[in-house]
Amino acid sequence: MPQGRPAMPVAMKRRVLMEVGHRCAIPTCRTVPVELALTVPYADVKKHTFENLIALCPTCHTRCDRGDIDRLSMHGARRTWRWSHGHSRCQRHTPAHTKTPSQRKR
Numbered sequence: 079m080p081q082g083r084p085a086m087p088v089a090m091k092r093r094v095l096m097e098v099g100h101r102c103a104i105p106t107c108r109t110v111p112v113e114l115a116l117t118v119p120y121a122d123v124k125k126h127t128f129e130n131l132i133a134l135c136p137t138c139h140t141r142c143d144r145g146d147i148d149r150l151s152m153h154g155a156r157r158t159w160r161w162s163h164g165h166s167r168c169q170r171h172t173p174a175h176t177k178t179p180s181q182r183k184r
């Protein structure tokens with residue numbers, strides 16, 4: 079872990095995992111095991127937030143890193159989950175954090 083980057087709070091991790099039932103958040107995948115991925119790179123957000131986390135299997139995580147699955151899709155997957163579980167507030171408006179800075183260059 080790079081210096082200056084705080085550890086992710088355990089409670090936050092648990093909440094992300096519970097949200098998707100401890101399975102990959104991509105609805106058609108649902109594979110285990112899962113790992114936590116950031117939808118916006120840490121360097122861009124500089125903090126850990128629940129909204130920026132998603133539980134993905136290693137395969138989907140790699141695909142997201144490669145850009146096969148884009149960030150909006152990941153957010154979409156999470157919103158689908160919230161709707162299907164019916165316990166969250168309506169999120170019809172695109173959250174501001176999905177407007178990612180143009181940091182696609184490597």
Ligand SMILES: [Zn+2]
Pocket residue numbers: 102103104107108109134135136137138139
């Ligand atoms: Zn997956």
